[in-house]
Amino acid sequence: MSLAARLPSRPVAKYYCYMATNTMGLALPIWVVFLRAQGLSYTEIMVLDAVWWLGLTAGEIPTGFVGDRIGWRNSLVVGNALRAAAVVAMGLSSTFPVLAAVYLLWAVGTTLQSGSTDAWLYELLERRVGETDFERIRGRGESVTLAVGAAAAVAGGYLGGQNLRWPFFASGALWLVGTIVLATLPSVAVEADERVTAADVLPLLRERILGSDLRRFVLWVGVLLGVAQAVSRFTQPVSVDLGVPVASLGWLYAGFTLLAALASARSAWIRDRAGLEGWFLLAPAVLGTLFVGAWVVPLVAFPGFVAIRAARAVTRPLANGYVNDRVATAGRATVLSGVSMAYSLVKLPFSVVGGALADLGSPLAAMALLGGFLLAATAAVHRGGSPLGLASRSDVGAD
Numbered sequence: 198m199s200l201a202a203r204l205p206s207r208p209v210a211k212y213y214c215y216m217a218t219n220t221m222g223l224a225l226p227i228w229v230v231f232l233r234a235q236g237l238s239y240t241e242i243m244v245l246d247a248v249w250w251l252g253l254t255a256g257e258i259p260t261g262f263v264g265d266r267i268g269w270r271n272s273l274v275v276g277n278a279l280r281a282a283a284v285v286a287m288g289l290s291s292t293f294p295v296l297a298a299v300y301l302l303w304a305v306g307t308t309l310q311s312g313s314t315d316a317w318l319y320e321l322l323e324r325r326v327g328e329t330d331f332e333r334i335r336g337r338g339e340s341v342t343l344a345v346g347a348a349a350a351v352a353g354g355y356l357g358g359q360n361l362r363w364p365f366f367a368s369g370a371l372w373l374v375g376t377i378v379l380a381t382l383p384s385v386a387v388e389a390d391e392r393v394t395a396a397d398v399l400p401l402l403r404e405r406i407l408g409s410d411l412r413r414f415v416l417w418v419g420v421l422l423g424v425a426q427a428v429s430r431f432t433q434p435v436s437v438d439l440g441v442p443v444a445s446l447g448w449l450y451a452g453f454t455l456l457a458a459l460a461s462a463r464s465a466w467i468r469d470r471a472g473l474e475g476w477f478l479l480a481p482a483v484l485g486t487l488f489v490g491a492w493v494v495p496l497v498a499f500p501g502f503v504a505i506r507a508a509r510a511v512t513r514p515l516a517n518g519y520v521n522d523r524v525a526t527a528g529r530a531t532v533l534s535g536v537s538m539a540y541s542l543v544k545l546p547f548s549v550v551g552g553a554l555a556d557l558g559s560p561l562a563a564m565a566l567l568g569g570f571l572l573a574a575t576a577a578v579h580r581g582g583s584p585l586g587l588a589s590r591s592d593v594g595a596d
Contacts, residue, residue, distance in 0.1 A: 208321055208382065208383050209321075209322075209334060211378065211381060211382055211383075212318060212321075212334075212338060212382070213337070213338055213341050214378050215375055215378045215379055215382070216338040216339070216341045216342045217341050217342065217345045218345075218371050218372060218374050218375030218378060219342050219372075219375055220342050220343075220345050220346035220349050220371070221346070221368065222345065222346030222347065222348070222349030222350040222353060222450065222451075222454060223349045223350070223352060223353035223356070223364040223365075223367045223368045223371065224284065224287075224353055224364040224365050224367075224368050225346075225350065225353065225450060226350050226353050226354045226357065226364075226433070226446040226447045226449070226450040227353065227354065227357035227361055227364055227433070227443065227446060228433070229242060229430060229432075229433040229434060230357070230361065230433050230437070230443055230446070231357070231361040231362075231365075232245070232296070233434075234361055235290075235291050235292070235296075237293060237296075238552075238556055239434075239552045239555040239556045239560070240549075240552040240553055240555075240556045241293055241552075242430065242552060243427070243430065243548045243549055243551055243552025243553070243555075244548075244549065244552065245293075245296055245297060245300050246426070246427075246430070246548035246549075246552075247545050247548050247549050248297045248300045248301060248304075249300045249301075249303070249304050250304075250541040250542070250544050250545040250548065251304075251541075251545065252300065252301045252303075252304025252305065252308075253304045253307060253308055253311075253537065253538065253541040254538050254541045254542055254545070256304055256305050256308035256309075259308075263309070268384055269313040269314075269316050269317035269320075270313075270317060270379065270380075270382050270383075270384045271384075272309045272310070272313040273309070273310050273313050273314060273317065273379045273382070274376055274379045274380050275306075275309055276305075276306045276307065276308070276309025276310035276313070277306065277310065277372055277375055277376040277379055278306070278373075278376050279302060279303075279305055279306030279309065280303055280306035280307060280310075280372055281368075281369045281372035281373050281375075281376060282302065282306075282369070283299050283300075283302040283303035283306060284303070284365050284368045284369045284372065285365060285366055285368075285369035286299045286302065287299045287303075287365050288362040288363070288364075288365030288366050288369075289362070308537070311533065311537040315331075315335070315517045315521060315533055316521075316533055317382070318331065318334065318335065318338075319331050319521045321383065322334060331514075331517075331518045331521055331522075332464055332465045332468060332514050332515060332518035333464075333465040335464075335513075335514040335517060335518060336461050336462060336463070336464035336465055336510075336511075336514040337461075337462055339458075339461040339464075339510055339513060339514055340458040340459070340461040340462035340510070341458075342458075343454045343455070343457045343458035343461055343506075343510060344454070344455065344458040346450075346454045346458075347450070347451040347452075347454040347455040347458065348451065349371075350446075350447045350448075350449075350450035350451040350454055351447040351448055351451045352367075352447065353367070353447050353450075354443075354444055354445060354446050354447020354448060354450070355444060355447060357443065357444070357446075357447070358443060358444035411520060411523060411536070414477075414516075414519070414520075415520075415536055415539045415540065416539070416543060417477060417578060418477070418512065418516045418540065419539060419540040419542070419543025419544060420481075420543055420571075420574060421477070421480060421481050421484075421508070421512060421571075422509065422512065422540055422543075422544060423540075423543050423544035423545075423546075423547035423548075424481075424484070424485075424547055424567050424568075424570065424571045425484060425505045425508060425509055426544055426547065426548065427544075427547040427548050427550070427551035427552075427563075427567055428484075428488060428501070428505060428551070428563075428564050428567055428568070429502070429505050429506075430548075430551065430552075431498075431551075431555065431560035431561075431563065431564055432450075432453075432502045433446060434555075434560050435491075435495075435498050435502075435560050435561060435564070436449055436498075436499075436502075438560075439495060439496070439498070439499075452503075453502055453503050453506050454506060456503050456506070456507055457503070457506035457507045457509070457510040458510070459507075460507035460508075460510050460511050461507075461510035461511060461513075461514065463511075464510070464511045464514045464515055465514075467511055467515075468515055468518075473515060473519060476511065476512075476515060477512075477515075478575060478578065478579055480508045480511070480512065481571050481572075481574070481575045482572065482575045483504060483508075484501070484504055484505065484508055484568065484571060485568040485569065485570075485571035485572035485575060486568070486572065487500055487501035487504055487568070488501055488564045488565055488567060488568020488569075488571065489565050489568040489569055489572065490568075491561055491564055491565060491568075492561055492562065492564070492565030495561060498561065498564065501564070517533070520532075520533065520536050521533070547567065550567075551563050551567060554566055554567075
């Protein structure tokens with residue numbers, strides 16, 4: 198095969214360039230340390246996460262509809278600009294009410310992107326590139342984000358060691374570059390007769406999500422991502438308690454992120470070998486075991502934190518590919534935003550409960566309790582006899 202044949206098409210290459218800027222790696226290693234430095238408790242930090250999820254929940258459907266109406270690329274540009282403004286505002290904030298407002302602004306920007314990103318990519322591959330392996334391209338894009346994020350984490354750790362606000366300002370500059378890249382992406386127009394109206398939104402969501410096998414699938418993915426998200430918030434305090442200096446958190450996150458990037462790049466391979474049903478039962482079982490194990494042997498927390506990032510990196514492209522295969526062009530971003538809204542609703546209680554457990558006991562204790570819940574839920578799902586409602590790949594798209 199020639200080199201030209203191996204290189205991605207120009208639109209896909211631009212997508213990878215955007216994904217290279219789409220990292221929180223600069224600020225992520227010191228995120229919780231920054232919030233704790235502002236005097237916030239673990240409960241308040243998790244309540245901020247709940248505010249974030251509520252903002253996503255309230256904004257997903259309206260912004261998904263907007264994406265279908267104004268164009269997915271335009272929605273991406275506006276959403277990324279709002280995110281850039283929000284991350285800079287976070288670096289300037291120091292009180293809980295102001296941070297809550299920043300989280301809401303950030304959530305609106307994210308909802309403008311959540312459904313539109315995958316809708317744009319899926320339709321672009323199908324219409325203009327002639328490439329049908331969405332999971333492979335999406336997984337590689339995720340791995341690009343993670344790989345760049347690994348290097349950014351190292352830089353962010355050092356920046357945070359000098360001033361905890363600087364990583365947020367640097368993230369804003371990086372996302373501004375991403376906004377410019379997004380503006381150069383090719384537009385994938387939604388034909389007028391394929392656009393949904395405001396009156397179509399609720400019936401469309403009832404039919405495509407609540408009235409299909411996606412209902413159980415979305416619920417279970419939400420549980421998996423919700424527990425993983427809540428436990429990931431304990432990475433920094435647990436690591437510091439186990440002797441990792443704040444300035445070295447960037448290197449720790451870089452290692453986590455590189456391993457997650459490798460996993461994301463192999464998401465299609467994992468799908469082909471383990472199957473969707475296998476992955477969505479194996480991943481929570483492994484995570485739950487590691488979380489509980491960290492209570493007995495605290496150092497097990499480190500492979501647990503790696504597993505969180507690897508599991509999320511693989512879960513996102515597999516879940517998004519499965520959902521995309523089962524929805525039509527008409528209202529694609531609206532349906533995908535509805536799915537993201539459902540994830541947010543499921544994630545919300547885990548954030549609040551996780552913070553309360555950490556304040557009552559310790560982050561490690563909260564980690565173990567959430568892991569025990571995940572193990573029990575996985576066992577219940579397994580006993581139910583393939584309750585995820587997953588169809589074979591030959592069946593997808595039949596709707």
